[in-house]
Amino acid sequence: MALINLPKTYEPREIQEKWSKKWAEANYFHAKVEKDKEPFCIVIPPPNVTGFLHLGHALDNALQDILIRWKRMQGYNVTWIPGTDHAGIATQVKVEERLAKEGLSRYDLGYEGFLERVWAWKDEYETRITTQLKRLGASCDWPRQRFTMDEGCSKAVREVFVSLYEKGLIYQDDYIINWCPRCRTALSDIEVEHQDTAGKLYHVKYPFKGKDGYLVVATTRPETMLGDTAVAVHPDDDRYKDLIGQEVILPIMERAIPVIADDYVDPQFGTGAVKITPAHDPNDFLMGVRHNLPTIDVIGEDGKMTSKAGKYGGYDRYQCRRDLVSELEEEGYLLKVEEHQHAVGHCQRCDDVVEPLVSRQWFVKMKPLAEPALQVVRDGRIQFVPERFSKIYINWLENVHDWCISRQLWWGHRIPVWYCEDCGYKNVSRVDPTECQECGSERLKQDPDVLDTWFSSALWPFSTLGWPEKTPELEHFYPTSVLVTGYDIIFFWVARMVFMSMEFMKEIPFKYVFIHGLIRDSEGRKMSKSLGNAVDPLEMVEEYGADALRLTLVTGNAPGNDMRFYREKVEGNRNFANKIWNASRFVLMNLGDLQPNVAGTDIANLDLTQVDKWILSRYNSSVKEVTELLGQFEIGEAVRVLYDFIWSEFCDWYIELVKPRLQGEDDRIVAQTVLIYVLEGILKLLHPFMPFITEEIWQYLPGEGETLALAKWPEFCEELEDRSAEKNMVILMETITAIRVLRAEMNLPPSKKINIILYSDNESEELLKAGEDYIRRLARVEMLTIADGGAEKPEKAISAIAAGIEVYLPLEGLVDFDKEIARLKEELKVVEKETARFEKKLSNKGFLTKAPAEIVQGEREKLSANNEKRIKLVERLAILQR
């Protein structure tokens, strides 16, 4: 077969299009359950069907794909389960926004009509997301794709809800919750984002009842005073001790309320007396429970004041605040107003200011569930990478409050509770009931609310594998191997998956939680639509290629840390891809008619040169390092090792060194075989990171196999390790570099041929003789002489010392002796400084006795090498200065 070489230029676009299509068609990434093989399973953090994927998704999925492709090549039974999240509130907000553009609200369409629109939206975005993932190279097990509201996931949700209800772990209660007046729904604690806001602290007089004088309370939210049912002070606060048990008159409302004592009050804050509004503040609510205070709700679900707010009924909450403050001022109740910084809760989805209010909602009792979830992280059965994130997880679970799971939305899993309109019984059922389990009435009404979107995501690791059915997938692939996600959803998702798994599977959901950071813009800001600084991953894919983008996202920063995104970084990695492309092109173009059966060749037994042995040894240790680093989730370091090996060693040195041999006949085949062997290994090692370019090139290589994605991952091979070849090559490379430095020093362009004399001891003489051609070629030397170290040295020359070899560049009439002396003196200074350092270290008794022998030996060698160099420099200077 005549070999076809790669196209002259690297065109990522064509390659990625071709391969994402081919891979999908061939269904390479679908894994059947193979019981005799070790499983490796990742469930994708399901992207929300709210929009397009952003760079954060690209990072998350690149990391997963790297692990997945690596393990697949290692021969594991690998499945990466893709899917999307219905993202209840977020999606509903999006669809409502779209409707608003048509001048419609969800009420105009009605419940059924609105849901139809949301399902259509879901289909549209699910398709887009899937397409995007494929274009990024994600090797998902597509036939197993899931959706949090598909039939199976819905069944899992139903089972979990009913089961928790039966165990008493789900309950309904009137409780203070976070309410978003814009979305008109309850939110869980973590869906509220606290933002520091410049506010005011109002000092208001509350007159004593039945006597002169007043108490001053400080509040940031005066409008809630309309619902005050007490004033609280600290029991030990001497200022107020006498007032406890007495009453004050609530201004405007003219209502008498008691002064109570509670430890919760901070005597240092404000005046030390706080107004208590149990209906509109979480802490006040708890205090109200402790002291049996009435609850007066003055703010409604629409964010407006209720009729209980007296004359302010119907006012918007902010309007009420303004008007109320002026009234207080006019009436002389307002003592003073201070500037005050405080945290204000905002809705995570729509950014409206959240209103704490009392409402009847469904909750998950957290304490009993949290305990096992804490245990598995504390005892290391689940490991966070990096480890520090386990603290965040533990701290949250230790202080977790009950989870409000009901949402007043239309889009989501309906709560499986039917209220009997006759006896009021709550029918909580796995199958839709037709009659009341209590009284038999058929007049049943399902709870109108839906569940928090995270309720279904919490089941994702097992619901996607078929639970509650006992599927072979569940049995084989569960627990999953690793979860890859950002630190921003440790509470929302990771913790919840763990406790749900512990409760329902009696098993951890995954062994490792691999946490990554956020992608920020070049100024370190979060990327967001409103800032207009978001980068579209597909735009980068178009411009630089998916491989370059993937590499950019996973390198150059430590695990768990945020990363700034620069287009220049992607460009740099595109250049790296181009380098690989051209190096491969070179190898292929020099293959000629050779069809080496690399797989069947025992490479170590070929008649290898030192250079071959060196590159094989270096390649071999790269295999080892990359594999180890991947095992430690050190993706960035693994890439760095590969990048350096490929560019600096394989391309810059090996290819250059091997060139002459490819022209000759003697050992041409050996050189070709080594080239192709190392190249193929490189492509394999690089494939998880850069799947498209490696697959494309690999197809041009001789050998068997349909796809690189299913090729065997390289293994470390003892036989290829060759320390002495590595050492020899260092000498050779340093010699070549030394000549190049002299050339540059004298401003001699490469076109100018030069003569070089190398003086060496017997040991390296042989090595230099063997490497004569290399030196001549790579340093562009016309006439190369290798002489004994003791031989007479030319006077009119400039010199350098590299790896114990004296390099002389004779320059008849061109040498400026003063300049050369100065140059050598400068070098001598550096060497002397080094020598002194080593000497000092080695004369330190503590060092000699306490440091490991290896280290001491290393320092000794460094000292003697330095000394040798120093002596030669001194000698040379003596001659020049004679």
Added chain:
RNA sequence: GGGGAAGUAGCUCAGCUGGUUAGAGCGCUACGUUGACAUCGUAGAGGUCAGGAGUUCGAAUCUCCUCUUUCCCA
């Protein structure tokens, strides 16, 4: 108020369990089209590893303190 992270070359960042002559990419300087690659090559300049104290034979790395920047939680 509690907790985390970060401070290393002009910029962006690596540097794992303490032993390197402290690295990379970009940028910068000089030279260069040598038949894989100018999306490139060769050589180079550039760092008191935020500051202080301590532990140690030895600290960018461990401990404590200070300063600065960030993020999360209350």
